[in-house]
Amino acid sequence: DQQVKQNSPSLSVQEGRISILNCDYTNSMFDYFLWYKKYPAEGPTFLISISSIKDKNEDGRFTVFLNKSAKHLSLHIVPSQPGDSAVYFCAASSFNRDDKIIFGKGTRLHILP
Amino acid sequence: ETGVTQSPTHLIKTRGQQVTLRCSSQSGHNTVSWYQQALGQGPQFIFQYYREEENGRGNFPPRFSGLQFPNYSSELNVNALELDDSALYLCAGGLAGAYEQYFGPGTRLTVT
Numbered sequence: 091d092q093q094v095k096q097n098s099p100s101l102s103v104q105e106g107r108i109s110i111l112n113c114d115y116t117n118s119m120f121d122y123f124l125w126y127k128k129y130p131a132e133g134p135t136f137l138i139s140i141s142s143i144k145d146k147n148e149d150g151r152f153t154v155f156l157n158k159s160a161k162h163l164s165l166h167i168v169p170s171q172p173g174d175s176a177v178y179f180c181a182a183s184s185f186n187r188d189d190k191i192i193f194g195k196g197t198r199l200h201i202l203p
Numbered sequence: 204e205t206g207v208t209q210s211p212t213h214l215i216k217t218r219g220q221q222v223t224l225r226c227s228s229q230s231g232h233n234t235v236s237w238y239q240q241a242l243g244q245g246p247q248f249i250f251q252y253y254r255e256e257e258n259g260r261g262n263f264p265p266r267f268s269g270l271q272f273p274n275y276s277s278e279l280n281v282n283a284l285e286l287d288d289s290a291l292y293l294c295a296g297g298l299a300g301a302y303e304q305y306f307g308p309g310t311r312l313t314v315t
Contacts, residue, residue: 133209133293136303139302191248191302193246194245
């Protein structure tokens with residue numbers, strides 16, 4: 091039973107345009123959400139996070155939006171750059187989490203020249 | 204650069220054998236977590252260690268065990284290897300109470 095779902099296995103976006111990666115979750119106990127980026131042969135790298143008390147968090151070109159009522163979050167990358175081509179994982183955790191982070195299956199983002 | 208290293212990079216074992224994977228985290232990381240990432244899947248939490256004791260475990264059998272040492276290093280041991288244990292094993296360092304974790308590059312284990 092997937093508690094964190096990334097329904098798009100891949101996404102292609104033109105360089106300079108906006109990339110939007112989506113994530114849905116089922117567990118209402120989740121109170122913290124994270125996005126990780128992964129290049130081949132490397133471990134996931136922490137990108138940006140958001141607490142459930144917020145609905146938006148911004149860091150440079152990256153913005154994460156959280157819609158708690160819909161149990162949905164999205165990562166916006168503006169403008170998209172070639173180095174953004176990677177696999178992006180959405181992840182979630184809860185206060186009573188045993189320090190466990192639940193990951194989605196990932197979305198592969200291709201930035202087209 | 205996360206400051207987390209893992210060894211070996213790749214490993215091939217035979218079904219039924221035992222394997223030990225190693226991780227070295229940076230000073231300041233007082234927790235270490237291990238994840239299994241099967242092909243096409245996201246990382247799946249195995250367990251976390253804090254102050255050299257297991258502090259949370261995912262849905263993995265007891266043949267998956269670990270150790271954390273005072274020098275910020277850690278081991279993942281898997282006994283009685285099965286074909287389905289073939290995966291990328293990721294180690295992540297972090298701080299107790301903080302959600303963010305910092306991953307190493309992983310060890311690719313193949314069980315034949």
